[in-house]
Amino acid sequence: MKLVSHPFWLVGFRPFFSLACFAGLSLPLLWALMFSGALPAPVGRFTPVQWHAHEMFFGFGWAVMGGFLLTASKNWVQIRGYHGAALMWLVAAWLFERAGMAWGGQWPAALFWLSNTVYLGSIVAMLLWTLIRYRSQDSFRDNYFFLVALPLFIAAKLLMLGGDSFQSGVTMAVGLFRVAFLVMLERTLTQFMKGVFQAEILRHPLLDNPIKLTALSLVFVAWMPKPMAGALLVVLAFLLVARLAFWKPQLAMRRLELAVMYLGYAAIAVQLLLEFVALHGSPGWVGSLSVHVFTFGVMGLIIPAMLVRISKGHTGRKVVFDAGDKLVLWIMIGAFVARVVLPQIVPGMYTGWIHLAATAWFACFAILGWRYIPFLLAPRVDGKEH
Numbered sequence: 001m002k003l004v005s006h007p008f009w010l011v012g013f014r015p016f017f018s019l020a021c022f023a024g025l026s027l028p029l030l031w032a033l034m035f036s037g038a039l040p041a042p043v044g045r046f047t048p049v050q051w052h053a054h055e056m057f058f059g060f061g062w063a064v065m066g067g068f069l070l071t072a073s074k075n076w077v078q079i080r081g082y083h084g085a086a087l088m089w090l091v092a093a094w095l096f097e098r099a100g101m102a103w104g105g106q107w108p109a110a111l112f113w114l115s116n117t118v119y120l121g122s123i124v125a126m127l128l129w130t131l132i133r134y135r136s137q138d139s140f141r142d143n144y145f146f147l148v149a150l151p152l153f154i155a156a157k158l159l160m161l162g163g164d165s166f167q168s169g170v171t172m173a174v175g176l177f178r179v180a181f182l183v184m185l186e187r188t189l190t191q192f193m194k195g196v197f198q199a200e201i202l203r204h205p206l207l208d209n210p211i212k213l214t215a216l217s218l219v220f221v222a223w224m225p226k227p228m229a230g231a232l233l234v235v236l237a238f239l240l241v242a243r244l245a246f247w248k249p250q251l252a253m254r255r256l257e258l259a260v261m262y263l264g265y266a267a268i269a270v271q272l273l274l275e276f277v278a279l280h281g282s283p284g285w286v287g288s289l290s291v292h293v294f295t296f297g298v299m300g301l302i303i304p305a306m307l308v309r310i311s312k313g314h315t316g317r318k319v320v321f322d323a324g325d326k327l328v329l330w331i332m333i334g335a336f337v338a339r340v341v342l343p344q345i346v347p348g349m350y351t352g353w354i355h356l357a358a359t360a361w362f363a364c365f366a367i368l369g370w371r372y373i374p375f376l377l378a379p380r381v382d383g384k385e386h
Helices: 015-035 049-074 087-104 111-134 143-159 168-195 205-223 228-244 257-281 291-314 323-345 348-376
Strands: none
Touching: 015 049, 015 087, 015 143, 015 228, 015 348, 049 087, 049 111, 049 168, 049 205, 087 168, 111 143, 111 257, 143 205, 168 205, 168 257, 168 291, 205 228, 228 257, 257 291, 257 323, 291 323, 291 348, 323 348
16 A cells, blocks of 8 residues: 555544644643753743743644644535645644754754744645635635634744744634634534434524624734723623523533533633733733633643544544543543642642643543544545545
């Protein structure tokens, strides 16, 4: 079998979910060791905190996002999608970026910035080409949100690695991932609730579109006047909570694999309110609470469940969460408590909580990798090609 036709290279979620598992188990643990001084930080053109934020959003986050969008976009527009050599190029570019972030401080500036932009620039261009070229056959008319949001990720990445612009870059990255998760949750929770409980949940353009438009506007919250920023943060949080009340959470909480999706959705609203509070005062929170509510409460809770569903469903298996799958979800709930809740209660053990949360991420994604990378390396069990 030729390498380019190996099952691993047939569709985007296979290589990129594998990379996400490796990134998820290693990047938080590396940061915990750096934070406690057990491991030296990369010598680069950025601070250790910039390295950590960048790698979690654009190393881990964009491995997941890349795998999801490469797979979903081809289904949205009913085409074969990128495979073979195109995926090999993207994986090589992702690995080149990780090398640049680890050792690129000693490289010429041009080589470092090439390493830092070639992956995101390539995958954004490829996704935009797919969505624009086949726009007439797109089954989701609101994919124009991705047409706007995807190029902005490049701006957020560059701001995050800048000197004085780091915080603006973080805020922008959170805002862009927020848009992506809101679009994804609208579509998937509608299907999941109908499939599991035969329940319809409220979907109406007069509610859904203002939510997504407000979320898109908040990508630029760092540059807004304070009254405008505060108003939009509260409005979006209110709309999300109001819609959640009509999404039958009492049903969803009966099933762990749905409960984590709902908790992740709720965490978006909580994070918006935390941003509002921080905008109007100096709360004595320990750590970057707002950001970690998003990274642990939204990304940390939703992504493992998403990886399980796609890795099973798109390899021809029945999507059933067994005991091992539920274990990783509980581990990530524990990671959220360790990183977000416990430091506020026992701040004197802050370094210990960081290590505990990082260990939980290691355990979660090590188990996911051990269980599902063999699926991603093998042909579909139902005989279909991809």
